[in-house]
Amino acid sequence: xxxxxxxxxxxxxxxxxxxxxxxxxxxxxxxxxxxxxxxxxxxxxxxxxxxxxxxxxxxxxxxxxxxxxxxxxxxxxxxxxxxxxxxxxxxxxxxxxxxxxxxxxxxxxxxxxxxxxxxxxxxxxxxxxxxxxxxxxxxxxxxxxxxxxxxxxxxxxxxxxxxxxxxxxxxxxxxxxxxxxxxxxxxxxxxxxxxxxxxxxxxxxxxxxxxxxxxxxxxxxxxxxxxxxxxxxxxxxxxxxxxxxxxxxxxxxxxxxxxxxxxxxxxxxxxxxxxxxxxxxxxxxxxxxxxxxxxxxxxxxxxxxxxxxxxxxxxxxxxxxxxxxxxxxxxxxxxxxxxxxxxxxxxxxxxxxxxxxxxxxxxxxxxxxxxxxxxxxxxxxxxxxxxxxxxxxxxxxxxxxxxxxxxxxxxxxxxxxxxxxxxxxxxxxxxxxxxxxxxxxxxxxxxxxxxxxxxxxxxxxxxxxxxxxxxxxxxxxxxxxxxxxxxxxxxxxxxxxxxxxxxxxxxx
Amino acid sequence: xxxxxxxxxxxxxxxxxxxxxxxxxxxxxxxxxxxxxxxxxxxxxxxxxxxxxxxxxxxxxxxxxxxxxxxxxxxxxxxxxxxxxxxxxxxxxxxxxxxxxxxxxxxxxxxxxxxxxxxxxxxxxxxxxxxxxxxxxxxxxxxxxxxxxxxxxxxxxxxxxxxxxxxxxxxxxxxxxxxxxxxxxxxxxxxxxxxxxxxxxxxxxxxxxxxxxxxxxxxxxxxxxxxxxxxxxxxxxxxxxxxxxxxxxxxxxxxxxxxxxxxxxxxxxxxxxxxxxxxxxxxxxxxxxxxxxxxxxxxxxxxxxxxxxxxxxxxxxxxxxxxxxxxxxxxxxxxxxxxxxxxxxxxxxxxxx
Numbered sequence: 044x045x046x047x048x049x050x051x052x053x054x055x056x057x058x059x060x061x062x063x064x065x066x067x068x069x070x071x072x073x074x075x076x077x078x079x080x081x082x083x084x085x086x087x088x089x090x091x092x093x094x095x096x097x098x099x100x101x102x103x104x105x106x107x108x109x110x111x112x113x114x115x116x117x118x119x120x121x122x123x124x125x126x127x128x129x130x131x132x133x134x135x136x137x138x139x140x141x142x143x144x145x146x147x148x149x150x151x152x153x154x155x156x157x158x159x160x161x162x163x164x165x166x167x168x169x170x171x172x173x174x175x176x177x178x179x180x181x182x183x184x185x186x187x188x189x190x191x192x193x194x195x196x197x198x199x200x201x202x203x204x205x206x207x208x209x210x211x212x213x214x215x216x217x218x219x220x221x222x223x224x225x226x227x228x229x230x231x232x233x234x235x236x237x238x239x240x241x242x243x244x245x246x247x248x249x250x251x252x253x254x255x256x257x258x259x260x261x262x263x264x265x266x267x268x269x270x271x272x273x274x275x276x277x278x279x280x281x282x283x284x285x286x287x288x289x290x291x292x293x294x295x296x297x298x299x300x301x302x303x304x305x306x307x308x309x310x311x312x313x314x315x316x317x318x319x320x321x322x323x324x325x326x327x328x329x330x331x332x333x334x335x336x337x338x339x340x341x342x343x344x345x346x347x348x349x350x351x352x353x354x355x356x357x358x359x360x361x362x363x364x365x366x367x368x369x370x371x372x373x374x375x376x377x378x379x380x381x382x383x384x385x386x387x388x389x390x391x392x393x394x395x396x397x398x399x400x401x402x403x404x405x406x407x408x409x410x411x412x413x414x415x416x417x418x419x420x421x422x423x424x425x426x427x428x429x430x431x432x433x434x435x436x437x438x439x440x441x442x443x444x445x446x447x448x449x450x451x452x453x454x455x456x457x458x459x460x461x462x463x464x465x466x467x468x469x470x471x472x473x474x475x476x477x478x479x480x481x482x483x484x485x486x487x488x489x490x491x492x493x494x495x496x497x498x499x500x501x502x503x504x505x506x507x508x509x510x511x512x513x514x515x516x517x518x519x520x521x522x523x524x525x526x527x528x529x530x531x532x533x534x535x536x537x538x539x540x541x542x543x544x545x546x547x548x549x550x551x
Numbered sequence: 552x553x554x555x556x557x558x559x560x561x562x563x564x565x566x567x568x569x570x571x572x573x574x575x576x577x578x579x580x581x582x583x584x585x586x587x588x589x590x591x592x593x594x595x596x597x598x599x600x601x602x603x604x605x606x607x608x609x610x611x612x613x614x615x616x617x618x619x620x621x622x623x624x625x626x627x628x629x630x631x632x633x634x635x636x637x638x639x640x641x642x643x644x645x646x647x648x649x650x651x652x653x654x655x656x657x658x659x660x661x662x663x664x665x666x667x668x669x670x671x672x673x674x675x676x677x678x679x680x681x682x683x684x685x686x687x688x689x690x691x692x693x694x695x696x697x698x699x700x701x702x703x704x705x706x707x708x709x710x711x712x713x714x715x716x717x718x719x720x721x722x723x724x725x726x727x728x729x730x731x732x733x734x735x736x737x738x739x740x741x742x743x744x745x746x747x748x749x750x751x752x753x754x755x756x757x758x759x760x761x762x763x764x765x766x767x768x769x770x771x772x773x774x775x776x777x778x779x780x781x782x783x784x785x786x787x788x789x790x791x792x793x794x795x796x797x798x799x800x801x802x803x804x805x806x807x808x809x810x811x812x813x814x815x816x817x818x819x820x821x822x823x824x825x826x827x828x829x830x831x832x833x834x835x836x837x838x839x840x841x842x843x844x845x846x847x848x849x850x851x852x853x854x855x856x857x858x859x860x861x862x863x864x865x866x867x868x869x870x871x872x873x874x875x876x877x878x879x880x881x882x883x884x885x886x887x888x889x890x891x892x893x894x895x896x897x898x899x900x901x902x903x904x
Contacts, residue, residue, distance in 0.1 A: 349748065373751040381749055390743040392810065401739055402750040408732045455750065 048073045048207055048239055049094075049123070054103035056089055056263075063089040064100070065263040071208055074237040076230060078254030080244065082283055082502055086263040087243050091210050094241075095127055096120035126201030128211045134185045134193055141168040141181035144200045171199040175229055191222035198229065202238075209233065210241045215249060216335050227253050245334070246539065247276050259283055276532070284502075284531055292507050293483070296490045299324035299510070302360040303494040304377075304463040306346065310354035313341035314518025318355060321513055321520055323463070323494040328485055330509030331498045332534050338518040339498045340382055343465040347379035348372040359462055373402060376462030380452050380469055382498075384445075388452040391441040395433055396422040398440050399454045406459070425454030429484065446477025453484060464488065467498045482508050502531050516540040555804040555856065559819045562852075563826060570830045577833045584711060586825050591713025592779060593795055594821040596772040597803075598717075598724050599765030600796035601817040605728075605741045606758045607809025608657065608664035610765050612649070612671030613772075613796055617789030618679040620645050620773040625688040625783050635699040643770040649675070650766020654759030672793070679785040689782030703778035713775055717818070720768070725814040737761060742810030798849050799824050804856070823848075 048071050056064040064086045071077055081087050092098035093105070099114035106112075107123045115123070134143050141164040142149070150167070152160045161182075168181040177195045185193060194214060201209045211230075215223045230240050230253050244250055250257060257269045259282040267282040303324035310318055319342055323329040331339050344350040346357055348366045356363045357377070364375045372378070381387035389398050399422040407417040422436040429450045433443065440451055449469065456464065466485065470478040485508065489495050499505045505512055512524040514537035522537040571578040596613055603610045620642050627638040649671070656667045690700075705712050728734040736757045739747040748754045777783060803820025805812030827848055831841050 347749075368753065369748060369751045370753060379749065386743070387745050387749045390739050390746045392742050393739065397735065397739075401735070401747070401752070404732050404735055411731045411733060412726075413730060413732055413735060 046073050047071070048107075049125075050104075050106040051090070051094065052104045052106060054090070054093060054100045054105075056086075056093065056098060057101045063263050064093070067103075067260070067263070067265050069258060069265070071239050071241065073207070074234055074239060075255045076234055076240045076242055076253050078242050078244070078250040078257035079260065080247070080250060080257060080279060080283060081260035085260040085283075087260055088212070089263075090260065091127075091212060091241070091243065094120065094125060094208075094210065096125075121204060124205060124207035126204060126206035126209050128194060128197040128201065128209060128214055134196060136186035137184070139182050139184050140172070140179065140188075140196050140199075141165040143185055143196055144168050144171070144181075144203050146200075148204075167203070168199060171202050174202070174232075175199060176225070189222075191218050191225065194218075194226065195229070198233075206238065208239045208241060210243070212243045213245065213335075214242070215244065215246060223249065245535070247279050247535070248539070250274070250279070251276070280532055280535075293486050295326055295328075295486070295510060297326065299327040300492060301325070303327075304496075305358040305361070306342070306355070307358060308355035309342065309345060309352065309357070311338065311341040311345040311518070312350055312353055314338050315353055317518030319515075319519055321496075323496050325462075325492045325494050326489050327510040328489050328495045328497055328508060330505040330512040331496055331515065332500070332502075332505045332512055333515035333521075333538050335500060337515040337538065339515050340467055341518075342515070343379055343467050343496070343498060346372070346463075346465060347377060349379075373459070376460050377465075378456040378459075378461050378463070379465045380449070380456065380467060382467035382471070384448055384452050389440045389448060392439055394437045395426065395431070395440055395443075395451050396436040398451050399425050399436075399458060402455050403459050421458045422454070425451075425458055429454055429457070430480070444477070446473040446480070449473060449477070449481060450484075453481075457488075461488065461493045463494045463496070465496045465498065468500065469497060470499075470501065470504060478504075502534065505534060506531065514538050556813060556815045556819060559803065559816060559823065563819060563823050566823070566826060566830070570826075570834065574833050577829070580709075582829065582833070584706075584709065586822075586829050587714040588711035588779075589825045589828075590818075590822050591711055591715070591717040592772070592775050593792070593799065593825060594717040594818055595713075595720060595775065596765070596768050596792070597796040597799040597817050597821045598720060598814065599761075599768035600793065601800040601803065601805050601812055601814070602724070602728070602737065602761040603664070603765045604797070604800050604805040604807060605737055605809060605812050606761045607741045607744070607807075608758065608761070609668060609797065609807065610653070610671075610762065611665065611668040611793050612653065612675060613765070613769050614789035614792035614794075615672045615675035615679070616646065616649055616766070616769045617773045617776055617792060618783065618785050619675040619682075620649075620770055621777050621783040621788050622679050622683050622688050622785050624773060624777055625690065626682075629688070629690060639699060639774060642773055643767060646766040646768070646770025646773065647763055648766070650763040650769070651759070653766070654762035657762065658755035658759045676785075679788075683783075683785045685786060687782050687784035699774070700778045700781075703775050713779075716771075716775075720771075721814050721818050724764075728814055733757070733760070738810055740809075795821075795824060798845065802849055802852055 050071070051067065051069040054064055054067045055062065067086065067090060069090070079087055079090075089098060093100050096115040096117040096119055104111050104113065105115055135146065138146070141161065145164045150160045150163045151157045165181040172179070172181065172195070175195050175198060177192065177199070179188060179192055185196065188196065198209065214226060218226065227249065230242070233240055242250065242254060251274055254274065255271050257274060257279060258265060259267045259269070259279065261283060269278055269282075301324070303322065306319055306321040308318045308320060317338070319338070321342075333339050341350060345352050346366065348368045348371050352366070357366060358364065359375060359377075364377070366372045366375065366377065385391060390401070396418060400418045403421065404413060404418070405411075407414050419436065425431070426433060426436055431447050431450045431454065433447065440448055443451065469485070470481050473481065485495055485497065497509060506529050510526065512529060512534060513520050514522050514524070514534055516538055517540065521540055522542060524533055524537070567577070576582060600610055600613065623645065624638055624642045627633045627641060628635060653667050653671055656662045657664050702712060707715060728737065736747065736752050739750070739752060740754045740757050744754050776789065780788070799820035800812060800817050801807065801820070802823055803812065803816030803818070805817065824845060827845055828841060831838065831844055836844065
């Protein structure tokens with residue numbers, strides 16, 4: 044292959060207690076599409092942040108055009124021609140396309156006022172958009188564009204700085220099939236113009252289509268590199284997983300009990316034209332997998348009364364329960380451990396004691412006055428039974444580690460009477476030790492007869508912890524897997540919308 | 552928690568002592584009682600403003616509410632000769648209603664508190680002026696105001712009733728804010744509305760209630776001010792008073808970001824403001840500088856408080872770092888007493904090391 048554009052050699056990045064990257068090396072050639080794959084938490088994002096100058100590596104060398112450096116700033120990375128197309132698009136919705144492309148580098152008119160020259164900016168952006176085959180003009184407001192169109196704006200932005208390497212992080216996670224095809228065409232065109240693309244995706248099919256070479260990361264290491272002719276789903280998955288997933292699984296003490304929670308023809312505001320049907324029995328942990336944006340969080344929010352139910356009903360032990368607010372849900376014993384614990388799970392500046400008591404305070408109040416004794420007792424009980432490591436129940440939740448914060452959120456609910464619990468990404472950003480404790484707690488709860496739905500994008504967790512796995516795709520459940528059917532491959536297939544039947548047909 | 556209030560109290564004492572030393576008239580009984588009266592008058596509605604600010608909102612409409620409710624109140628007593636208890640009740644209901652409407656617009660229709668109450672400020676003032684054709688309303692001889700007027704502007708054992716009322720209301724609201732479940736919810740909503748909602752708190756109701764309480768206290772204040780001035784001129788009555796309340800609350804430790812503040816702090820903030828006003832008069836500082844002095848003190852006070860808090864934050868985060876260090880060492884030494892859950896998964900504890 045042609046000249047080496049940039050090279051990362053022996054890159055390591057250590058955070059307190061975590062080695063996010065360990066001696067990773069990566070080479071990008073001119074005009075190639077490099078696929079970068081790995082499970083969540085494998086280190087892909089950290090590596091790309093190093094490349095973008097956002098994160099300085101602890102060790103290693105970044106070599107661009109033959110120049111070695113130990114670290115880069117964001118502007119150095121930009122000057123070197125490295126551009127990002129982010130997963131969450133970083134565009135200003137209130138500005139037009141041209142202004143977004145030139146954000147921070149606005150073209151100015153001459154004269155003393157130095158006003159922003161919209162005319163020149165638009166004229167410069169037009170050929171870029173034409174080259175990308177975009178169907179909108181530079182003066183369109185970004186808020187009027189679809190996700191796919193916004194992506195084109197990001198790519199146009201990259202082209203406008205004469206990018207030589209464009210990093211795309213899960214670019215198709217919110218695109219339709221035809222939009223994805225369009226993007227792949229654009230990538231092929233970029234490649235033809237000598238621009239390299241680093242393509243990060245969980246969608247192995249797309250990687251198969253567009254990548255010239257694939258690098259696989261796992262646990263912060265480079266575990267393999269596949270050339271174009273070596274690419275296959277099986278080969279990639281084998282490298283990505285690479286270890287025994289069943290190690291963590293603790294089976295339930297008894298087989299699932301009768302009763303539980305049935306979600307019948309539920310319609311959420313995120314997907315008004317789709318219905319969700321799902322059953323979770325008492326005593327089981329149902330994993331809920333799917334791609335980001337498949338409607339899993341919307342389901343949990345609707346069941347918990349945060350978002351309105353547009354149709355269908357929720358039954359617990361075959362009795363319909365009306366839920367129009369979190370208050371109703373809590374009264375019915377439906378609890379949600381939310382995805383963003385800092386934003387939705389905890390009031391960070393309140394002490395642990397008040398956080399634990401927040402939902403149950405009124406239950407043991409006398410004449411609406413806070414019962415301080417009961418509050419302290421409840422908080423202490425939870426701190427002890429969840430082994431939350433804190434100096435006292437009066438310290439603010441903000442001072443705790445992620446795992447301990449998550450346990451405080453759990454403590455809030457466990458001090459009451461759970462019947463159905465939704466865990467939305469319960470171990471995101473939590474270290475390994477605390478993770479296994481959370482899994483044990485979920486198992487204990489299930490064994491006490493609670494029906495548990497665990498939403499997770501962490502494949503290892505979904506397969507390692509769940510008794511059954513339901514997979515969602517574009518707003519509805521595309522299939523349910525029993526333990527013997529568990530495999531990362533099966534989950535991924537269901538997540539991209541293929542049914543269990545076609546899968547079995549393909550297998551046979 | 553109480554540090555802020557203590558600091559404010561000390562500031563109040565120091566300023567009073569200095570002023571008293573320069574001009575002993577400041578500490579004369581007459582002056583002190585006069586200040587107590589003003590503190591009572593301005594404190595009552597500052598309490599309501601404080602609650603609203605703790606929710607993360609703001610109420611800009613109070614001064615105009617006084618004008619509107621004031622002209623209606625005087626009219627009820629003079630033109631319609633309604634018995635004073637009924638008039639009092641109607642004014643209170645009026646305040647609660649206006650607060651309720653604002654609360655509804657803010658929580659149900661999701662409008663911004665600043666905008667809703669700014670429009671309130673404009674609308675109530677306009678309504679008051681239109682209602683009276685911009686003419687001043689006052690009491691005539693023999694109007695049905697005597698008893699209530701005597702109560703509102705009277706005193707018990709020399710202490711102005713307004714001040715006594717402020718203390719009573721502060722005690723009630725102190726229990727509400729610092730001892731009741733509602734108070735807890737109010738702080739939680741102010742600090743993180745989303746987390747409060749995810750804990751099953753009806754955040755809309757909690758916030759709206761704060762505006763209703765603020766409106767009710769505005770009704771009480773209206774009556775007190777009407778009897779303090781004995782007449783209501785609709786274009787100037789209560790002008791800027793909402794700013795006094797906001798200033799007092801902020802000085803007293805409320806953060807406009809919500810979730811912070813105390814009743815004691817608000818009362819002390821009100822007291823400090825009144826002391827400053829009085830000091831301007833008594834020290835012979837030109838009266839035109841009145842607002843400038845007030846503004847400067849608030850600015851310096853909030854600045855100092857913020858710096859102190861930032862320092863405290865840094866110390867907390869440092870302490871947090873120190874705590875995390877022994878934790879990783881602890882993991883090794885904890886094998887004799889494994890935390891719940893870890894026992895079943897011994898192999899995973901040190902995986903990442």
